[in-house]
Amino acid sequence: MSDLFYEKITTDNLSHPLLQEKEIEVSVLRIDQIHPVISGNKWFKLKYYSEDAVKNNFKTIATFGGTYSNHIVATAAASNLLGLKSIGIIRGERAAQLSHTLQEALSFGMQLFFISREDYAEKKLPPEIDIQKTYLISEGGYGVLGAKGASEILKQTDVSPYTHICCACGTTTMMAGLVTGSLPHQQVIGFSVMKNNFDLEPSLEKLLQENNNHNYQIVHDYHFGGYAKHKPSLFSFMNDLYSKTGLPTDFVYTGKMLFGLFDKIEKNEFAPGSKVLAIHSGGLQGNASLASGTLIF
Numbered sequence: 649m650s651d652l653f654y655e656k657i658t659t660d661n662l663s664h665p666l667l668q669e670k671e672i673e674v675s676v677l678r679i680d681q682i683h684p685v686i687s688g689n690k691w692f693k694l695k696y697y698s699e700d701a702v703k704n705n706f707k708t709i710a711t712f713g714g715t716y717s718n719h720i721v722a723t724a725a726a727s728n729l730l731g732l733k734s735i736g737i738i739r740g741e742r743a744a745q746l747s748h749t750l751q752e753a754l755s756f757g758m759q760l761f762f763i764s765r766e767d768y769a770e771k772k773l774p775p776e777i778d779i780q781k782t783y784l785i786s787e788g789g790y791g792v793l794g795a796k797g798a799s800e801i802l803k804q805t806d807v808s809p810y811t812h813i814c815c816a817c818g819t820t821t822m823m824a825g826l827v828t829g830s831l832p833h834q835q836v837i838g839f840s841v842m843k844n845n846f847d848l849e850p851s852l853e854k855l856l857q858e859n860n861n862h863n864y865q866i867v868h869d870y871h872f873g874g875y876a877k878h879k880p881s882l883f884s885f886m887n888d889l890y891s892k893t894g895l896p897t898d899f900v901y902t903g904k905m906l907f908g909l910f911d912k913i914e915k916n917e918f919a920p921g922s923k924v925l926a927i928h929s930g931g932l933q934g935n936a937s938l939a940s941g942t943l944i945f
């Protein structure tokens with residue numbers, strides 16, 4: 649895919665009383681702003697898969713996801729842009745009223761198949777799909793080509809001054825790219841958005857292969873009950889962060905990551921003088937599923 653949208657990426661230096669008090673710098677790499685739909689890391693993760701599909705003459709891309717999957721809609725939009733057909737294999741029954749995410753995927757011409765949770769667990773393809781002619785991307789874009797694309801996230805700014813790089817983790821594909829692209833003096837910290845998903849460490853290591861002499865860790869303490877689960881304390885943090893810094897976050901990924909980062913700074917887990925680069929990986933459209941008034945932005 650072209651690098652069409654990359655010029656828009658900015659780095660926001662957060663001004664916040666806690667950061668002043670603890671003498672920590674936090675900058676946010678706004679890859680959420682690169683495209684209204686193929687938001688944030690999804691663009692980077694899809695880049696080499698779609699290139700591979702085109703190179704090998706596939707006309708159709710298929711991938712897997714849930715009803716609210718950012719990856720599904722990003723794949724639909726990216727395929728549409730490239731003139732490829734797209735298929736979304738969706739977990740569970742078709743709801744009478746499709747989610748906003750799936751409606752958007754349909755608007756990009758994606759064909760949707762709904763399969764049972766059992767079949768989904770086995771990644772069973774619906775019989776209508778011609779495996780010979782369809783380029784398959786795994787759920788969440790997990791895989792080496794996804795990580796390769798994500799490693800380019802750190803090429804969007806001069807990352808050398810930073811001591812730490814923080815991101816939210818779903819499949820660890822983005823984190824693998826960040827670890828690969830990080831410098832020897834940097835630590836990459838991934839905040840898991842799922843409850844006790846300790847499969848993440850082996851998943852990450854598999855993508856890193858010979859590259860895992862880097863300094864990184866996955867933190868499991870800020871899941872707020874599990875994937876897409878939330879608590880009032882998460883929303884008050886997100887609102888407070890927005891009112892102090894102007895930074896909007898999403899409740900599934902970046903809100904949890906920044907909550908975790910600020911909590912660790914509060915607990916003096918970062919030495920004074922640390923410079924942190926936090927990746928705003930996108931997902932803001934997911935906030936539309938919250939009751940109105942929950943968030944002030």
Ligand SMILES: *Cc1c(COP(=O)(O)O)cnc(C)c1O
Nearest residue numbers: 818819820821822901929930931
């Ligand atoms: C999908 C997504 C992630 C998770 O990325 P992985 O590569 O699956 O770990 C993080 N943030 C946002 C906003 C996402 O949409």
